[in-house]
Amino acid sequence: MTESPALSIEHLVVLYGASVAVDGVSMTADASKVTALLGPNGAGKTTTIEVACGLRAATSGTVRLLGSEPGTRAVSQRIGVMLQQGGLYPTARPLEWLNYLANLYTNHADPSELLELVGIDPSTRTTTRRLSGGEQQRVKLAAALLPNPEFLILDEPTAGLDPLARRNLLEALAARRDSGTSILLTTHQLSDVETLADHVVVIAGGHVIAEGTVAELTGANDAMSFTGPPRLDLARLAGSLPSNFRAEELRPGYYIVHGPPSPQVMAAIATWCAEQGVMATDLAVGRRTLEQIVIDAGSDQS
Amino acid sequence: MTGVTRVRAHAGWELRLLLRNGEQILLMFVIPIALLFALRIMRGGEIGEQVPTVLTVSLIATCFTSLAIGTGFERRAGALKFLATTPLSRLDLLLGKALATGVLAALSVAALAFVATIMGWRPDIDWFGLGAFGILGGGAFAALAVLLAGALRAEAVLALANGIFVLLIVFGGVVFAATDMPPAIGTVVGLLPSAALADGLNAAVTGGTLPAGGLLVLIVWGAAGAVLARRTFSWD
Numbered sequence: 001m002t003e004s005p006a007l008s009i010e011h012l013v014v015l016y017g018a019s020v021a022v023d024g025v026s027m028t029a030d031a032s033k034v035t036a037l038l039g040p041n042g043a044g045k046t047t048t049i050e051v052a053c054g055l056r057a058a059t060s061g062t063v064r065l066l067g068s069e070p071g072t073r074a075v076s077q078r079i080g081v082m083l084q085q086g087g088l089y090p091t092a093r094p095l096e097w098l099n100y101l102a103n104l105y106t107n108h109a110d111p112s113e114l115l116e117l118v119g120i121d122p123s124t125r126t127t128t129r130r131l132s133g134g135e136q137q138r139v140k141l142a143a144a145l146l147p148n149p150e151f152l153i154l155d156e157p158t159a160g161l162d163p164l165a166r167r168n169l170l171e172a173l174a175a176r177r178d179s180g181t182s183i184l185l186t187t188h189q190l191s192d193v194e195t196l197a198d199h200v201v202v203i204a205g206g207h208v209i210a211e212g213t214v215a216e217l218t219g220a221n222d223a224m225s226f227t228g229p230p231r232l233d234l235a236r237l238a239g240s241l242p243s244n245f246r247a248e249e250l251r252p253g254y255y256i257v258h259g260p261p262s263p264q265v266m267a268a269i270a271t272w273c274a275e276q277g278v279m280a281t282d283l284a285v286g287r288r289t290l291e292q293i294v295i296d297a298g299s300d301q302s
Numbered sequence: 303m304t305g306v307t308r309v310r311a312h313a314g315w316e317l318r319l320l321l322r323n324g325e326q327i328l329l330m331f332v333i334p335i336a337l338l339f340a341l342r343i344m345r346g347g348e349i350g351e352q353v354p355t356v357l358t359v360s361l362i363a364t365c366f367t368s369l370a371i372g373t374g375f376e377r378r379a380g381a382l383k384f385l386a387t388t389p390l391s392r393l394d395l396l397l398g399k400a401l402a403t404g405v406l407a408a409l410s411v412a413a414l415a416f417v418a419t420i421m422g423w424r425p426d427i428d429w430f431g432l433g434a435f436g437i438l439g440g441g442a443f444a445a446l447a448v449l450l451a452g453a454l455r456a457e458a459v460l461a462l463a464n465g466i467f468v469l470l471i472v473f474g475g476v477v478f479a480a481t482d483m484p485p486a487i488g489t490v491v492g493l494l495p496s497a498a499l500a501d502g503l504n505a506a507v508t509g510g511t512l513p514a515g516g517l518l519v520l521i522v523w524g525a526a527g528a529v530l531a532r533r534t535f536s537w538d
Contacts, residue, residue: 086380
């Protein structure tokens with residue numbers, strides 16, 4: 001049995017007046033998986049997310065969330081959302097905010113327990129505007145988790161969090177995913193993606209430019225890379241590797257070795273470099289890092 | 303969860319936050335009552351002529367100034383945008399706000415009437431007129447508040463809502479009746495919702511003839527404000 005995706009977006013176009021924010025995005029987010037939406041600023045990530053939440057209308061294209069049109073009440077009962085900017089009442093206390101929201105959902109978690117889970121004292125009388133940025137972020141997460149959502153939509157959930165708070169949040173999200181929640185998130189913290197994402201969609205300039213697992217995108221199954229002085233003799237390098245491997249200088253001083261990575265081949269590359277008296281810095285599995293993918297996407301976009 | 307539950311929950315939520323806010327209490331209760339004392343001291347004369355003036359001030363403060371400023375800041379905080387992702391629909395939100403504003407307006411009118419009665423106010427109330435002008439006037443100002451709050455930055459809403467409030471009170475036929483102004487100016491001022499509300503409330507509590515034209519003025523302002531707000535309101 002093939003499960004239909006929790007979110008499917010086909011040929012989504014969103015125009016703001018004359019400017020094109022999203023220009024034909026097609027993507028899916030599978031059930032019980034974490035899908036990460038990556039891309040430079042202005043790529044169209046937040047707009048795509050807002051259409052999925054039902055906050056913004058598509059100019060054209062189709063979006064199905066949990067089998068329905070986004071924004072309907074039936075769907076909004078089943079999703080949890082964390083917006084990038086704001087989403088809290090500045091003068092409200094965390095517990096009263098969640099207690100109010102609980103009135104809106106037919107099925108919801110216990111507000112006090114949820115606040116404890118995210119590390120906010122439920123009995124605090126501090127109003128939201130006096131909480132630190134990280135604490136506000138955690139209240140927003142609690143609000144997103146309140147409806148026991150089947151689908152979580154998180155726009156930069158780790159922004160403004162210190163490393164410990166970030167790790168806790170990622171662990172909480174992984175636990176939700178493992179108990180069946182589907183998650184779509186955007187982030188600029190690429191280590192979050194490596195830790196958590198089952199599927200990555202890279203968008204730039206309103207288009208999807210790459211899609212796959214982290215390993216597929218970085219080429220972790222079919223390439224290795226290292227940095228060294230420019231203009232190494234690659235024919236000789238290839239000669240010292242098994243015959244199905246091929247070496248290439250992608251940019252001056254940045255080398256790719258095409259072929260399935262293995263400990264033996266990694267060692268062979270390091271040995272060959274040592275014989276040349278060359279320091280192979282950043283010897284790594286994969287063609288390029290996620291960071292490089294996003295940087296390349298950004299320079300293509302501008 | 304029925305729509306009624308959601309609307310009631312939202313109205314309760316707004317009331318809870320509003321009634322905790324010192325500025326709101328000042329605007330809705332303290333300023334109108336202080337104004338009543340000031341008018342009594344400065345003008346003397348009949349309290350029956352001054353209470354409708356102050357009732358108008360109180361209704362404009364609650365339904366326009368307070369609602370506009372509150373909504374403007376909720377919008378800036380992204381609170382309205384977040385609520386739009388929950389099962390609370392836009393209609394639920396608007397009805398909840400309307401209910402909360404109506405309750406606050408009723409509370410402030412009741413507080414004022416209580417103080418005025420102690421001070422010797424003996425009104426001759428036309429309940430139909432009071433209800434019609436109160437609801438249509440409050441509704442018109444609420445529509446204008448939402449129009450303002452949904453179109454401008456929160457700081458601009460704050461400045462304009464306060465500025466317009468003061469201008470309407472002083473020059474808009476509230477403290478100085480439009481009928482006492484030079485005819486050319488008075489006719490124009492009489493078309494403002496503030497003057498229409500003040501005249502209507504005055505007639506409704508002094509046993510006068512209800513000004514039907516004033517009701518029409520309030521309906522037109524309310525409808526225009528609602529239609530424009532529907533077109534221009536931005537949730538973020």
